[in-house]
Amino acid sequence: MPINIIVCAKQVMDPETPVSAFKVDREAKRVVPATGIPPVVNGFDENAVEAALRLKEKAGGGKITILSLGKSFVNDVIKKPLAMGGDELVLLQEDAFEGLDAFTTVQALVAAIKKIGQYDLILCGRQASDYDQAHVPHGIGEMLGLPVISMAANLEVKDGAIHVERKLPDGYEVLEAPMPAVVSVSNELTPVRLPNLRGIMAASRKQPTVWKAADVGLEASALRSGLELLDLFIPVSEKVCEFIDGENDEDKGRKLALRLREAKLI
Amino acid sequence: MAQGILAIGELNEDSSLASVTGEVLAVARKLAGATGAQVSLVLLGKNASQRTKEAIALGADKVWVSEAEVLHENQIEAHLAALAQVCKAADPQVIVAGKSLFGRDLAPRLAFRLRVPLMQDCIDVNTDPATKRVVAVRPVYGGNANARVASPVDPQFVCVRPKIFEALPPNPSRRGEVVQAPVSVDASVVKVKRVRRVKEEATGVKLEDARVVVSVGRGIGGPENLPPFQDLAKALGAALGASRPVCDAGWLDHSFQVGLTGKTIAPEIYLTWAISGASQHLAGCSAAKNIVAVNRDPNANIFKEAKYGVVGDWKKVLPSFTATVKELVGS
Numbered sequence: 001m002p003i004n005i006i007v008c009a010k011q012v013m014d015p016e017t018p019v020s021a022f023k024v025d026r027e028a029k030r031v032v033p034a035t036g037i038p039p040v041v042n043g044f045d046e047n048a049v050e051a052a053l054r055l056k057e058k059a060g061g062g063k064i065t066i067l068s069l070g071k072s073f074v075n076d077v078i079k080k081p082l083a084m085g086g087d088e089l090v091l092l093q094e095d096a097f098e099g100l101d102a103f104t105t106v107q108a109l110v111a112a113i114k115k116i117g118q119y120d121l122i123l124c125g126r127q128a129s130d131y132d133q134a135h136v137p138h139g140i141g142e143m144l145g146l147p148v149i150s151m152a153a154n155l156e157v158k159d160g161a162i163h164v165e166r167k168l169p170d171g172y173e174v175l176e177a178p179m180p181a182v183v184s185v186s187n188e189l190t191p192v193r194l195p196n197l198r199g200i201m202a203a204s205r206k207q208p209t210v211w212k213a214a215d216v217g218l219e220a221s222a223l224r225s226g227l228e229l230l231d232l233f234i235p236v237s238e239k240v241c242e243f244i245d246g247e248n249d250e251d252k253g254r255k256l257a258l259r260l261r262e263a264k265l266i
Numbered sequence: 267m268a269q270g271i272l273a274i275g276e277l278n279e280d281s282s283l284a285s286v287t288g289e290v291l292a293v294a295r296k297l298a299g300a301t302g303a304q305v306s307l308v309l310l311g312k313n314a315s316q317r318t319k320e321a322i323a324l325g326a327d328k329v330w331v332s333e334a335e336v337l338h339e340n341q342i343e344a345h346l347a348a349l350a351q352v353c354k355a356a357d358p359q360v361i362v363a364g365k366s367l368f369g370r371d372l373a374p375r376l377a378f379r380l381r382v383p384l385m386q387d388c389i390d391v392n393t394d395p396a397t398k399r400v401v402a403v404r405p406v407y408g409g410n411a412n413a414r415v416a417s418p419v420d421p422q423f424v425c426v427r428p429k430i431f432e433a434l435p436p437n438p439s440r441r442g443e444v445v446q447a448p449v450s451v452d453a454s455v456v457k458v459k460r461v462r463r464v465k466e467e468a469t470g471v472k473l474e475d476a477r478v479v480v481s482v483g484r485g486i487g488g489p490e491n492l493p494p495f496q497d498l499a500k501a502l503g504a505a506l507g508a509s510r511p512v513c514d515a516g517w518l519d520h521s522f523q524v525g526l527t528g529k530t531i532a533p534e535i536y537l538t539w540a541i542s543g544a545s546q547h548l549a550g551c552s553a554a555k556n557i558v559a560v561n562r563d564p565n566a567n568i569f570k571e572a573k574y575g576v577v578g579d580w581k582k583v584l585p586s587f588t589a590t591v592k593e594l595v596g597s
């Protein structure tokens with residue numbers, strides 16, 4: 001049985017941007033992208049793409065549609081899921097999508113999902129590494145009235161149902177839901193394949209479908225976040241580190257232990 | 267008119283009160299302190315009514331309980347349906363939930379079911395003195411920045427990060443009211459079913475509860491270098507933890523991972539070895555009382571959060587440290 005999957009993937013600032021290059025424009029309440037560090041596809045969303053590819057391979061066919069919402073996209077970046085093996089890319093693009101919160105992002109994604117129409121599964125990453133909400137997949141499920149399972153480490157279709165393995169602090173569990181369903185995928189679903197040359201070539205020939213808000217029945221001027229952002233700032237640590245000195249590293253190790261004993265910590 | 271604060275409680279598998287319940291009650295009391303609002307707690311599940319005294323001692327003025335069979339397990343759809351009903355009946359101005367394992371699925375969905383925005387994963391929560399509305403602080407960009415947010419609509423829904431807020435000391439003389447929650451949930455709402463649950467009991471001290479944690483980063487080089495750290499952990503009666511690259515590489519299982527997408531811990535002493543201190547790692551250990559860092563890079567970010575630091579090569583620092591610890595602990 002072929003399987004149709006929509007994977008929601010977000011373009012985000014590279015989360016491995018060094019702390020020293022991380023800047024905030026407090027006036028505009030926005031993060032200033034570090035120069036020379038290109039954005040990336042949200043890491044967990046690549047895990048979701050990987051999951052989709054494995055399910056499609058197992059099913060022996062189907063279609064994987066990548067859906068991304070944002071203000072602007074870097075072509076080479078957002079095409080990566082296609083280069084990995086995705087079939088189609090839908091970009092939901094509008095200036096007003098900048099900095100939207102989960103509440104409104106979900107309304108727009110759901111409108112696009114309805115327009116895409118046919119799907120057995122909607123896959124997301126467990127969280128987007130910009131706002132770290134882990135909120136959107138749950139919202140999509142609620143708005144569409146579908147079951148939601150978060151944090152998948154493995155997925156499998158069995159008798160028309162989706163089986164999802166999730167890690168727990170003391171082991172793991174397998175949950176089952178009827179399809180269609182929404183599943184968010186975690187970084188335990190590895191390895192994520194790298195695009196190969198053929199995939200990159202195929203992706204470069206594909207044109208994304210670009211929709212504006214109006215194309216999915218939304219009014220761009222009416223889009224605003226559900227939450228008010230009052231302030232965005234870099235937290236300052238008041239902690240002062242006491243560096244343990246010594247003649248050499250061995251000596252420092254010994255002195256560290258003695259200092260911790262003195263402080264009654266060990 | 268919406269009024270009062272509704273905290274969402276949670277029961278453990280054995281029907282004991284989950285620790286996050288004390289934390290959400292403390293947050294609710296803090297918010298109530300500014301406005302004099304009533305704090306209610308909703309407690310759903312097997313033997314919920316046996317926990318109401320404890321909940322009142324921890325700060326609830328009123329407890330909504332239901333022991334309906336369909337709520338006996340923490341099954342998400344059943345609890346969502348019930349909570350939506352309780353929220354309708356209670357009509358709160360503020361809802362406080364905790365981002366526990368269960369809460370992190372529950373709160374986002376309940377917010378959408380109530381069609382209100384969610385202040386997710388908050389680490390500080392206050393009442394604006396002028397507007398009397400909730401203002402919450404939540405880390406974004408892996409903890410590189412903090413956002414201060416507010417919700418313009420009621421109920422204002424906050425979900426707090428676990429282990430950040432401390433439960434109030436129980437006060438057994440507090441008085442409160444217990445009411446049956448108006449819950450009617452048909453079992454047919456349950457779509458997600460558990461097929462299997464496998465427990466892999468870790469040996470030794472549990473990472474989440476440990477007083478001392480010895481944690482290793484990518485800089486240890488490889489799994490062959492783990493034994494001396496395990497030896498140190500044993501000498502200190504400590505649990506072992508790790509940064510994400512260590513787990514992603516398979517040197518240790520993901521259950522050892524500390525951080526934004528790993529475990530949140532709050533030990534007395536967090537001893538890190540060759541961990542750079544990325545914000546996503548610190549997100550899981552910022553509540554540690556004393557961070558100790560060994561790193562050969564004097565500019566490593568971990569030193570910004572550490573109380574004690576050694577700039578050096580762990581290969582040389584560790585043997586003498588462990589030897590001295592053994593002498594001290596033995597004596």
Ligand SMILES: Cc1cc2nc3c(=O)[nH]c(=O)nc-3n(C[C@H](O)[C@H](O)[C@H](O)COP(=O)(O)OP(=O)(O)OC[C@H]3O[C@@H](n4cnc5c(N)ncnc54)[C@H](O)[C@@H]3O)c2cc1C
Pocket residue numbers: 015016043128129408482483484485486508509510511512523524525526527528529539540541542543544545546547550560561562563566578579580581
């Ligand atoms: C969405 C998201 C979620 C994430 N969640 C987590 C999470 O939950 N937990 C987590 O840990 N990370 C998480 N990360 C990853 C995080 O951003 C960092 O990449 C990671 O924490 C780095 O791990 P590390 O410090 O072990 O490795 P590195 O950053 O590579 O640091 C290694 C350190 O070892 C030091 N070192 C090397 N050799 C020696 C030596 N011989 N002696 C002493 N010191 C030495 C180096 O100076 C360096 O500081 C997440 C990232 C993203 C994008």
Ligand SMILES: Nc1ncnc2c1ncn2[C@@H]1O[C@H](COP(=O)(O)O)[C@@H](O)[C@H]1O
Pocket residue numbers: 007008009010011042044045048067068069070102105123124125126127128129131132133134135136137
């Ligand atoms: N703008 C977006 N475009 C596409 N997918 C998104 C977007 N925002 C969130 N998602 C999806 O929802 C997941 C969780 O995001 P969040 O709830 O924002 O942490 C992400 O990993 C994506 O799969």
